[in-house]
Amino acid sequence: MPPLCFLLLLLLLLGSVSVHAGSAGKGSLSGPEINVTKRFSFPGFSPVGDPGVLHEVKLLGSAMLSAELGAVQIPDVSEGADLRHLAGRALYSFPVRLLDPVTNTPASFETSFSFQFKNDSSVVPEGDGSSTVGHGGSGLTFIMVPDEFTVGRSGPWLGMLNDACDQRYKAVGIEFDTRHNPQFGDPNDNHIGINLGSIVSAKTINASDLGIYLKDGFRHQARIRYDGEKRWMDIHLGSLGKELTLEPAFSGALDLSEFLEEYMFVGFSASTGNLTQIHNVFSWNFTSTSRAFLRMPSAESCEGKIILPSSTATGFAKRRPTSGFFIFVTVVVLILVVIASLFYLRKHKENKSSKAILVEKIKRPIPPNKPRQFTISEISSATRCFSEDEVLGSDSRGTFYRGKLPNGRQVAVKRFSPEFLNANGLDKRQMMKEINAISHVRHPNLVPVRGWCRHKGEIIVVYEFLPNGGLDKWLFGAGVLPWTRRLKIIKDAAEALSFLHLKKLAHKNMRTSSVLLDLTFRAVLGDFGLVLSGSESKRFEAAVSQAVDVFEFGVFILEVVAGRKRLDPDAPQNQIDLLDFMWRMHEVDEKAKAIDRRMGSFMNAEQAIRAMDIGLLCTLNESKGRPSMDQVTELLSMDVPIPELPLSRPMCLFPYSSTTGLCAGYSCAPLR
Numbered sequence: 158m159p160p161l162c163f164l165l166l167l168l169l170l171l172g173s174v175s176v177h178a179g180s181a182g183k184g185s186l187s188g189p190e191i192n193v194t195k196r197f198s199f200p201g202f203s204p205v206g207d208p209g210v211l212h213e214v215k216l217l218g219s220a221m222l223s224a225e226l227g228a229v230q231i232p233d234v235s236e237g238a239d240l241r242h243l244a245g246r247a248l249y250s251f252p253v254r255l256l257d258p259v260t261n262t263p264a265s266f267e268t269s270f271s272f273q274f275k276n277d278s279s280v281v282p283e284g285d286g287s288s289t290v291g292h293g294g295s296g297l298t299f300i301m302v303p304d305e306f307t308v309g310r311s312g313p314w315l316g317m318l319n320d321a322c323d324q325r326y327k328a329v330g331i332e333f334d335t336r337h338n339p340q341f342g343d344p345n346d347n348h349i350g351i352n353l354g355s356i357v358s359a360k361t362i363n364a365s366d367l368g369i370y371l372k373d374g375f376r377h378q379a380r381i382r383y384d385g386e387k388r389w390m391d392i393h394l395g396s397l398g399k400e401l402t403l404e405p406a407f408s409g410a411l412d413l414s415e416f417l418e419e420y421m422f423v424g425f426s427a428s429t430g431n432l433t434q435i436h437n438v439f440s441w442n443f444t445s446t447s448r449a450f451l452r453m454p455s456a457e458s459c460e461g462k463i464i465l466p467s468s469t470a471t472g473f474a475k476r477r478p479t480s481g482f483f484i485f486v487t488v489v490v491l492i493l494v495v496i497a498s499l500f501y502l503r504k505h506k507e508n509k510s511s512k513a514i515l516v517e518k519i520k521r522p523i524p525p526n527k528p529r530q531f532t533i534s535e536i537s538s539a540t541r542c543f544s545e546d547e548v549l550g551s552d553s554r555g556t557f558y559r560g561k562l563p564n565g566r567q568v569a570v571k572r573f574s575p576e577f578l579n580a581n582g583l584d585k586r587q588m589m590k591e592i593n594a595i596s597h598v599r600h601p602n603l604v605p606v607r608g609w610c611r612h613k614g615e616i617i618v619v620y621e622f623l624p625n626g627g628l629d630k631w632l633f634g635a636g637v638l639p640w641t642r643r644l645k646i647i648k649d650a651a652e653a654l655s656f657l658h659l660k661k662l663a664h665k666n667m668r669t670s671s672v673l674l675d676l677t678f679r680a681v682l683g684d685f686g687l688v689l690s691g692s693e694s695k696r697f698e699a700a701v702s703q704a705v706d707v708f709e710f711g712v713f714i715l716e717v718v719a720g721r722k723r724l725d726p727d728a729p730q731n732q733i734d735l736l737d738f739m740w741r742m743h744e745v746d747e748k749a750k751a752i753d754r755r756m757g758s759f760m761n762a763e764q765a766i767r768a769m770d771i772g773l774l775c776t777l778n779e780s781k782g783r784p785s786m787d788q789v790t791e792l793l794s795m796d797v798p799i800p801e802l803p804l805s806r807p808m809c810l811f812p813y814s815s816t817t818g819l820c821a822g823y824s825c826a827p828l829r
């Protein structure tokens with residue numbers, strides 16, 4: 158076999174050289190040039206007159222489509238009498254290409270829209286106007302943002318941003334601000350601002366100078382033009398009936414490239430503070446064009462990833478993984494063909510030459526993604542000596558670090574805490590066995606394990622890095638995940654658990670922070686507790702652990718539907734324990750009250766209540782009554798009737814697991 162390997166390597170090299178030659182003529186990275194254009198127009202926003210609007214406009218937070226006015230309204234006036242401290246967004250549902258990453262050139266775009274700010278007629282300003290209730294909300298912003306499901310904060314944040322310090326959150330906004338917030342550098346309560354990744358405007362324009370008063374109740378019109386090549390912006394403002402002002406409100410050089418991502422969502426956000434105002438957008442035109450280069454696959458990234466996985470080929474790391482993947486597939490096919498033909502050849506030629514000795518020294522190619530053992534120095538340099546800056550999160554079991562391998566691949570590194578490792582009864586050898594077992598389990602909804610490291614009493618697991626992080630951040634943060642995504646996440650997580658259980662394994666750490674989101678917001682289960690292998694002696698424990706998984710999954714569903722943690726000390730006294738609260742709502746048949754209100758009116762309450770029922774079913778006291786994860790996935794697919802829930806939750810009879818400290822009892826100690 159060794160001489161075969163040598164030949165194989167040679168052939169591989171030859172193969173990659175020819176790939177290289179094939180692309181050399183086309184230049185380094187860029188291929189033919191094309192223009193990517195996007196154009197859309199909303200003459201009105203009536204969901205009745207034009208039902209397509211419902212599909213093309215995504216409403217987030219407190220926002221609605223008014224059939225009466227044919228307009229987008231922020232905040233959602235149908236929600237209730239109190240319109241204070243609300244924020245909402247209305248976005249075009251599909252991403253728009255706003256930056257060419259190869260040349261770092263922003264797209265050129267032009268957009269115009271007509272809008273109006275109205276007083277909230279249900280509010281009568283009290284007395285002398287010094288009261289905290291009154292007219293004059295925060296304003297409207299034309300935004301370009303990286304995602305289509307988060308909303309910024311209300312008040313001066315205009316629903317555009319929140320106060321979390323996240324340097325990587327890219328956003329551009331043109332604000333029509335009607336509230337004077339000196340702390341954010343506002344000149345007055347009637348101005349336009351250009352916001353680049355910050356709520357403090359990079360430029361402000363006094364609208365009064367143009368003879369326009371945004372709050373006067375008339376319809377206004379704005380046109381924003383941007384030339385991406387020249388990096389130049391023009392803003393025109395006008396009022397209904399009048400032409401746009403001849404003089405631009407703003408005209409100047411502006412480099413947006415730093416604040417844009419290749420694909421972003423465009424639309425409007427608005428907010429109210431302790432003063433209210435209704436922001437209407439009546440019509441909207443948008444067109445953009447950006448240059449793009451069709452990229453040719455490069456041979457080098459293939460070499461870097463396949464032949465020399467441990468070399469310091471950092472230069473290749475920034476390439477998109479997909480092109481590397483295609484080459485990988487090609488090479489694998491090539492290798493198979495070569496192996497087949499070599500076997501054929503070998504039948505004819507038995508030739509054991511001295512080559513064998515040579516080959517022994519040549520390392521066999523290691524597939525890039527195969528889980529392997531890491532040395533502590535590899536881990537240490539990947540995480541920059543477990544630097545504070547790289548900490549992604551931590552819990553009672555240990556700390557997660559972000560790391561970068563020498564080949565440029567990002568990983569998430571879990572370092573178990575000494576307290577956890579030294580706890581009574583933890584068998585480290587067994588733990589390593591289990592880590593080894595999970596590293597061989599593959600499922601699209603399970604985070605791949607890249608490797609492990611055991612060093613002087615330390616145990617470290619290396620996972621693939623998922624850039625969008627844990628679900629808890631999205632669910633309990635400032636944004637609002639829409640229902641459709643939440644349902645998808647519940648289904649994804651159920652698939653993963655069901656798969657693990659089928660393999661006679663258990664997750665044992667099922668919680669919102671263990672559910673990670675990939676770039677497409679698919680849910681991927683990670684941060685396994687200890688996974689139990691199904692050896693004879695462990696059978697019983699595995700069964701118990703699976704029952705615990707089901708219980709925890711039930712709590713997980715309830716948390717996702719309610720948009721809050723199981724234990725929320727800030728909740729009203731009788732709602733602190735979500736599980737308890739949900740069962741009581743079930744008893745009085747008012748489950749709709751427990752659904753996350755922030756999702757607004759465009760959600761499917763029937764689906765949410767069904768999910769809640771499944772969640773409750775999973776949290777029955779006695780594990781016997783609970784469905785298996787397999788049944789849960791079936792129930793979630795929405796076409797099977799749900800077994801009837803008991804009218805009230807039966808009392809806790811036995812604490813059924815002492816190993817996890819988990820008691821399913823009604824009155825027992827909280828889980829987390």
Ligand SMILES: *[C@@H]1O[C@H](CO)[C@@H](O)[C@H](O)[C@H]1NC(C)=O
Nearest residue numbers: 189190191192193446447448
């Ligand atoms: C793309 O658009 C620019 C400006 O609109 C134009 O000059 C250029 O020729 C276009 N390129 C292609 C390939 O159509």
Ligand SMILES: *[C@@H]1O[C@H](CO)[C@@H](O)[C@H](O)[C@H]1NC(C)=O
Nearest residue numbers: 198269270271378440441442
């Ligand atoms: C959008 O474009 C149409 C057609 O060019 C035009 O009639 C309309 O006034 C535009 N709307 C706005 C808000 O600029």
Ligand SMILES: *[C@@H]1O[C@H](CO)[C@@H](O)[C@H](O)[C@H]1NC(C)=O
Nearest residue numbers: 286287288289290430431432
């Ligand atoms: C509300 O309005 C009052 C005066 O109108 C102001 O002093 C106060 O800071 C505002 N904000 C809050 C949160 O009360």
Ligand SMILES: *[C@@H]1O[C@H](CO)[C@@H](O)[C@H](O)[C@H]1NC(C)=O
Nearest residue numbers: 343344345363364365366367
């Ligand atoms: C804005 O413009 C108006 C009218 O020109 C002027 O009275 C006011 O002082 C200006 N405000 C600021 C902050 O410059």
Ligand SMILES: *[C@@H]1O[C@H](CO)[C@@H](O)[C@H](O)[C@H]1NC(C)=O
Nearest residue numbers: 275276282292293372373374
């Ligand atoms: C809205 O209310 C403010 C303050 O009460 C007032 O100054 C303004 O004129 C009102 N606007 C309209 C259109 O009624």
